[in-house]
Amino acid sequence: DAKTTQPTSMDCAEGRAANLPCNHSTISGNEYVYWYRQIHSQGPQYIIHGLKNNETNEMASLIITEDRKSSTLILPHATLRDTAVYYCIVRGGGYQKVTFGIGTKLQVIP
Amino acid sequence: GAVVSQHPSRVICKSGTSVKIECRSLDFQATTMFWYRQFPKKSLMLMATSNEGSKATYEQGVEKDKFLINHASLTLSTLTVTSAHPEDSSFYICSARADGGNQPQHFGDGTRLSIL
Numbered sequence: 001d002a003k004t005t006q007p008t009s010m011d012c013a014e015g016r017a018a019n020l021p022c023n024h025s026t027i028s029g030n031e032y033v034y035w036y037r038q039i040h041s042q043g044p045q046y047i048i049h050g051l052k053n054n055e056t057n058e059m060a061s062l063i064i065t066e067d068r069k070s071s072t073l074i075l076p077h078a079t080l081r082d083t084a085v086y087y088c089i090v091r092g093g094g095y096q097k098v099t100f101g102i103g104t105k106l107q108v109i110p
Numbered sequence: 111g112a113v114v115s116q117h118p119s120r121v122i123c124k125s126g127t128s129v130k131i132e133c134r135s136l137d138f139q140a141t142t143m144f145w146y147r148q149f150p151k152k153s154l155m156l157m158a159t160s161n162e163g164s165k166a167t168y169e170q171g172v173e174k175d176k177f178l179i180n181h182a183s184l185t186l187s188t189l190t191v192t193s194a195h196p197e198d199s200s201f202y203i204c205s206a207r208a209d210g211g212n213q214p215q216h217f218g219d220g221t222r223l224s225i226l
Binding site: 032038042043087098 | 112114116144153154155156159201203204205212214216217218220222
């Protein structure tokens with residue numbers, strides 16, 4: 001699986017959009033970008049994933065650059081409950097496993 | 111949808127006992143299940159991957175005789191920590207995924223294991 005690079009931590013004001021970047025410059029053609037988050041003392045929660053088109057669901061939007069070497073997860077209106085560690089992961093299809101990096105610790109500030 | 115249930119959420123037991131943790135996919139069939147371990151303030155570390163009906167594949171450095179994994183059905187996997195010792199104390203998290211392709215993994219809420 002391709003390696004990803006994320007900032008260690010970020011702050012965001014409550015009610016504002018949180019934009020979490022991820023670099024995956026070695027991503028290959030069949031690898032998807034997945035985002036998960038982990039709130040303290042809980043299991044990771046799946047957020048969204050995509051291949052090359054931008055994706056949106058009830059939780060977030062995923063913007064993938066045209067060259068697919070980076071992506072941004074957008075939480076449109078951050079709340080205090082969005083405070084968590086966010087993981088960006090790339091994985092190919094089939095039965096490949098998901099391995100986690102350090103992620104970005106997002107702190108939403110009142 | 112895509113709910114993974116993990117039980118128990120917390121267990122405290124004496125050194126030398128064996129502990130079984132269950133992981134169930136409640137509303138989908140999990141072709142593949144994964145077991146992770148997480149130390150405080152660290153990321154998740156993959157321990158093993160299992161496919162229904164076959165032996166688990168363990169990551170390097172994970173003792174297969176210590177951490178027994180059984181994936182007997184498409185909705186249930188178990189992790190047994192055998193003869194547990196204090197150094198086995200950790201947060202264990204299971205994950206399940208439906209058939210291959212680009213399906214995401216879904217995670218249980220974890221089991222906090224404390225060995226006295």
